[in-house]
Amino acid sequence: MALRITVIGTGYLGATHAAAMAELGFEVLGLDVVPEKIELLSTGRVPMYEPGLEDLLRKHVDGIEGSTGRLRFTTSWEEVGDFGDVHFVCVNTPQKHGEYACDMSYVDSAFESLAPHLTRPALVVGKSTVPVGSAARLAARLAELAPVGADAELAWNPEFLREGFAVSDTLHPDRIVVGVESERAEKLLREVYAGPLAEGSPFVVTDFPTAELVKTSANSFLATKISFINAMAEVCEAADGDVVKLAEAIGHDDRIGKKFLRAGIGFGGGCLPKDIRAFMARAGELGADQALTFLREVDSINMRRRGHMVELAREAVGGDSFLGKRVGVLGAAFKPDSDDVRDSPALNVAGQIHLQGGQVTVFDPKGMDNARRLFPTLGYADSALEAVRGADVVLHLTEWREFRELDPAELGGAVSRRIILDGRNALDSAVWREAGWTYRAMGRPKA
Ligand SMILES: NC(=O)c1ccc[n+]([C@@H]2O[C@H](COP(=O)([O-])OP(=O)(O)OC[C@H]3O[C@@H](n4cnc5c(N)ncnc54)[C@H](O)[C@@H]3O)[C@@H](O)[C@H]2O)c1
Ligand SMILES: O=c1ccn([C@@H]2O[C@H](COP(=O)(O)OP(=O)(O)O[C@H]3O[C@H](CO)[C@@H](O)[C@H](O)[C@H]3O)[C@@H](O)[C@H]2O)c(=O)[nH]1
Known part of the structure; x- marks a missing residue:
């Protein structure tokens, strides 16, 4: 049977x-x-x-x-x-x-x-x-x-x-x-x-312990890969290099591979962040904490990305404060094709700017209900166009296909200033620049 x-x-x-x-x-x-x-x-x-x-x-x-x-x-x-x-x-x-x-x-x-x-x-x-x-x-x-x-x-x-x-x-x-x-x-x-x-x-x-460890080590490796490329993004920004080209070039080496080398505002979700932290905590209990100290760095590089995006946004709206500034946010889910907002970098960035006095309006194709529940005090809109209306800066924080297919000219008619910060290195910079936008991405030359 x-x-x-x-x-x-x-x-x-x-x-x-x-x-x-x-x-x-x-x-x-x-x-x-x-x-x-x-x-x-x-x-x-x-x-x-x-x-x-x-x-x-x-x-x-x-x-x-x-x-x-x-x-x-x-x-x-x-x-x-x-x-x-x-x-x-x-x-x-x-x-x-x-x-x-x-x-x-x-x-x-x-x-x-x-x-x-x-x-x-x-x-x-x-x-x-x-x-x-x-x-x-x-x-x-x-x-x-x-x-x-x-x-x-x-x-x-x-x-x-x-x-x-x-x-x-x-x-x-x-x-x-x-x-x-x-x-x-x-x-x-x-x-x-x-x-x-x-x-x-x-x-x-x-055996039991190995099966449990396979899972946490797999997620630790993935998190490390993302933080590695985000660390390279920090250096690229300092040296005026281009992390997207760099990732492409190192990815041609099969031993490195192309996957999980997308630089941006970093990893979130209900798995990677909490799993690497729980792994460190457990290693500590077992007396093996030294083995995983590198995960502390992986975590802190990752969290720095969110703060860095907030700083780029502050710079874009004039440098001092977000007070009286409108910020349009595209994305709330921790990644596209999901409504999951658990430890979402996008919502975290939106939340930080809101707490610093910015007037933030968020749109996400599927994550709106969860975002409203988690962060009820943020502004929400029913479409990307509405989210950016009157914005002094637009932040692209979750790389939904819908956002990649937006018409920059149409959005340009709705915003107060045509500045877009691409937190996922996923938009076509040339198309946005042609439509009169200042396009800035993380770990790429300003140009
Ligand atoms: N979400 C993923 O992509 C994913 C992938 C691989 C592994 N995991 C792991 O799987 C586990 C579940 O993750 P999730 O994302 O599905 O979480 P989730 O919060 O979406 O789902 C957990 C479900 O368990 C239910 N629940 C809680 N206590 C219960 C109990 N005592 N008896 C019966 N049901 C109970 C909750 O009501 C909830 O519906 C976690 O350990 C996570 O790390 C998740
Ligand atoms: O190059 C990349 C790849 C991913 N991310 C981000 O990393 C996070 C996690 O992405 P992903 O791993 O695709 O999503 P999850 O659904 O959380 O899946 C991870 O966590 C699950 C739960 O443990 C595991 O089962 C999966 O194998 C593991 O990939 C997201 O915020 C992504 O935006 C990047 O920033 N750059």
Whole structure:
């Protein structure tokens, strides 16, 4: 009989994972502690913006006309415990308030709720990003809490999907990493991922700590790459060099590669910033803090980018203060093709300017609701054109395609002064300059 799968926590990761598991042919039950999310998902609607996810959900959610009916959602732990052979834990692991460390309370709570309700043999699979050592601790807790008949076992299977590409990254992963302690666990996970494995996705089997570390080291490497190119942008600015050309040139070397070398206002989101900080905190607890001191620099280069953009904007509006100045902001999400504003560099820059007295108006194609919730005191507009109306300077902070396709001449008619600062090095400078704009990007010559 086909495996039955549950997914605990149906946010960006869990909702995608649940829909993908249904697409791979399994019966799936998703659980979340937020009833409104479950209501939405049960009618095939997605509580966030992720390209392709709503279509995939509607293809499988039970009760939708023409669906396979393989996917259902619930808030009941009893139902989940009764249903699943394999339970994926996908709950959030944010940064603790005022600390670098990871807040494990959501994961702990999910295990405490699930374990006593397991009524059949179960493999519980952690997917959340956690500090190394968590899996061993949670395996012990699972053994304490689960009924004997459940024969419950833990595996750790970190997730590498990118927001904006979540569906295809889940269905066609570039690797599958599983931390297991038995052949049974490995066999079950090979069955779960039979589809991607048949397509050739590499399957890496490790112990618990290595699986946990693969995830945090992968994100640390990505963050380091971005901060490296942003450090080069700082030097380029001082030396009148061009970081875009520099990235292109070093990227031709296969050992360096072209990806993740886009200089600008830096990385944000619900993963890279908090994951490198949690990694440093955990290394400190393990007495290995010296090994990761470079991540402090990666973090501070990254945070400097936001401050630098604020300074460029201040310079553009006259140098002293933002008081009485209008600033049009294009972008709120931490990256395009997502509505996620968690630790968004764009919103952070907008917020800093607002707090310094600037009249900031923000537009983002998908991130407006989340931005309004997080930063209600900023000004918001319904379009790019409205956001820049009367602006003394325009900031391009999230590189949506829609912004790249804007007509500089049309925008030029709406602003007070034609100055655009490109925080993502993504606009065509020649087109903007031809339309009479002063175009300035980060790490590029002023010209
Ligand atoms: N978002 C990504 O792109 C991504 C990619 C890879 C890994 N991750 C990791 O996956 C985890 C989840 O991230 P996310 O972005 O999906 O977070 P999220 O906040 O979007 O979703 C988490 C969900 O878990 C639910 N939840 C919280 N406590 C719960 C509990 N006790 N029981 C059941 N549900 C509970 C929340 O209501 C929420 O819907 C994190 O550890 C993150 O680091 C995220
Ligand atoms: O050259 C680049 C590439 C990215 N970014 C920024 O870096 C951040 C993160 O981008 P990206 O990694 O594409 O987004 P996430 O969806 O957060 O994905 C990361 O975090 C996930 C959660 O852990 C992992 O699963 C993914 O593999 C990892 O790429 C965004 O703010 C981007 O604007 C840059 O500034 N320059």
